[in-house]
Amino acid sequence: MPTYAYRAVDPGKSCDRCRQGFETIQRITEPALIKCPHCKNPISRLLFAPAVVIKGSPMSETDRKIKEYEKEGKWSHAAELADKEAEKTKREDLKVRALEDYKKAGYDFDKYET
Ligand SMILES: [Zn+2]
DSSP states (O other), X not given: OOEEEEEESOGGGSOHHHHHOEEEEOOTTSOOOOBOTTTOOBEEEEOOSXXXXXXXXXXXXXXXXXXXXXXXXXXXXXXXXXXXXXXXXXXXXXXXXXXXHXXXXXXXXXXXXX
């Protein structure tokens, strides 16, 4: 089951627990918590767990473009785009994808290591 992180919407009126943010394990089908279980003040869900982000976010324009390049076998194009987007969005899945695409493009990272 995925871990979700929550944080107080208004840190001014919340308990220590939700002001700093807390994590809780929930089923993916369970609705998001809207109130802190301790102080009952509103909280919002933070999406930082990679597995949750991938499943929860719709495919972006960039994702589509990368996929298109991959379909056409333009691995270096796909890799560069994924690399740039990974830098920008800090998405781990894109970083991994960029590496894979670089490999398919013929770059061999092991070779350059000294
Ligand atoms: Zn609280």
